[in-house]
Amino acid sequence: MNIISECGCFGGRQITFEHDSAATGTPMRVAVFLPPAAATLAPGERLPGLVFLSGLTCTEDNVTIKSGVQRYAAEAGLVFIAPDTSPRGEGVADDERYDLGQGAGFYVDATQAPWAPHFQMETYITRDLIAVVRENLPVDTNRLGVSGHSMGGHGALTLALRHPGLFKSLSAFAPIAAPMQVDWGQTCFGAYLGDDQSRWAEHDASVLYRSQTFPGPVLVDQGEDDPWQESGLRTEALEQAFAGSGQQGEIRRHAGYDHSYFFVGSFFDDHIRHHARELARL
Amino acid sequence: MNIISECGCFGGRQITFEHDSAATGTPMRVAVFLPPAAATLAPGERLPGLVFLSGLTCTEDNVTIKSGVQRYAAEAGLVFIAPDTSPRGEGVADDERYDLGQGAGFYVDATQAPWAPHFQMETYITRDLIAVVRENLPVDTNRLGVSGHSMGGHGALTLALRHPGLFKSLSAFAPIAAPMQVDWGQTCFGAYLGDDQSRWAEHDASVLYRSQTFPGPVLVDQGEDDPWQESGLRTEALEQAFAGSGQQGEIRRHAGYDHSYFFVGSFFDDHIRHHARELARL
DSSP states (O other): OEEEEEEEETTEEEEEEEEEETTTTEEEEEEEEEOGGGGGOOTTOOEEEEEEEOOTTOOTHHHHHHSOHHHHHHHHTOEEEEEOSSOOSTTSOOOSSTTSBTTBOTTSBOOSTTTTTTOBHHHIIIIIIHHHHHHHSSEEEEEEEEEEBTHHHHHHHHHHHHSTTTOSEEEEESOOOOGGGSHHHHHHHHHHHOSOHHHHHTTOHHHHHHHOOOSSOEEEEEETTOTTIIIIIOHHHHHHHHHHHTOOEEEEEETTOOSSHHHHHHHHHHHHHHHHHHHHTO | OEEEEEEEETTEEEEEEEEEETTTTEEEEEEEEEOGGGGGOOTTOOEEEEEEEOOTTOOTHHHHHHSOHHHHHHHHTOEEEEEOSSOOSTTSOOOSSTTSBTTBOTTSBOOSTTTTTTOBHHHIIIIIIHHHHHHHSSEEEEEEEEEEBTHHHHHHHHHHHHSTTTOSEEEEESOOOOGGGSHHHHHHHHHHHOSOHHHHHTTOHHHHHHHOOOSSOEEEEEETTOTTIIIIIOHHHHHHHHHHHTOOEEEEEETTOOSSHHHHHHHHHHHHHHHHHHHHTO
8 A cells, every 4th residue: 555645634634545456457546534533543443434436537536625525524433435436547448438448437347358457346346445445544344334426326336235245334426326228327338348238237226226225224315406317317217226125215306406526515414424323333 | 797607515506607807807707605594685685705815726616626615604604705816818928837827816916017917816806806796696795704725825814904994804724924035926026016025015914914913813724734834835924923013813733734625624614613703793
């Protein structure tokens, strides 16, 4: 774990580090906020953590710089962990589209050329990221939650179901809820997973939650002025899936809010409290 | 007042607008946060406001996107007003240095070529900005505070003294406290104001506060890990000036904090409370 930058923030420390991932075969960057409580732990004591998956075009920086989440994580005593959204670098495949390739890993393990060698984001998040956190930070990885925004909301909802028990609390901001129904998802799933749509369905929240549930309440927020709501997100498909399986939780719609970090920041306090409450039950 | 963008934020509205300034002879951009209280005002009722002056290289966007200030302004019922840091555009003079020209107006009225035609930021802030706010927003311009970061901290400290009664409350984050003593200030003051250093002294907080005081407590925050502290800011010169004149207020030093918006965001709650308290006394 190679520290790139570190500074004070809300009484804690904001740190960006880089580490080698066997899954992606590249160095990966991660931004971590250590709350003030991390400075006064007893020997062996660890804090709960929240993995936050970001959206298309983002790096580890966007949520770290734009959301103001550190204040809430400081109050809750939660370690906030924001990984990058894809492998990057000169030897890594890319595309001119902003919504395919670098910055658009979609939290799946690619099986198709030219993506398969490095685009292994599901294994990266669920194995390598958690390992580097456990080994280098005062985080109890048995008390980890997951959240995300847009493409990262898709990642949070699907990884939480696909890896039972790994994440103990779950929320999402404006998730790409039905990737198979929208251009973003069709493009990336086709490129990364191939033509067989039965493989796509394994990564589509609106399909998975029809027949499966997360063992705890799921908090989802969606802005009513979000320009991607119909063309890219399909919140109503997630509502139908939750209703079908009886998933516990709440999908809240907010008049006047769009897809930006002004929306995410406005409701982050609620999400951090949700995760802190659920993780405190363990 | 031409609205560029608008969205929901912490129950209020985040708005960016453009307006023509007679002082700069250019369109100027301003970001404004209207707290939730702005939506339920009685006829003729207006809210207090805070003008925030940003630092070198910034536009109206930086503090708006990176500081998380909206939460505190929402709680306090304060309108938060963030203007750009200089005139801009193809017909406006500029320089290859990041700390001279566009993005570096230094809140003075330039008297020298090629800057004088557009670089009239003191008159822009103290006359044109306040006029457009009064005419278009529910702000009581008799209850205005001023704050700023770095170059904008210099702007807040000097404009508050140079225009008595205009701003009723004052604070600064890591201000360029003694511009005559550091490279940034010498470069810009020389370019904008000419070689006569007696003109520079009229815009140097560490000179002005030796013999004058602001009629209220001044809150200043400074990070101890700020890499510019010695080479570009000179906090101790402001401390000496405050001590010399008996200026009321507090210059707080914070171990572990740098010059970034992680520092600014960490202490914005205190600044907003300071301004709200002082403006409520009027």
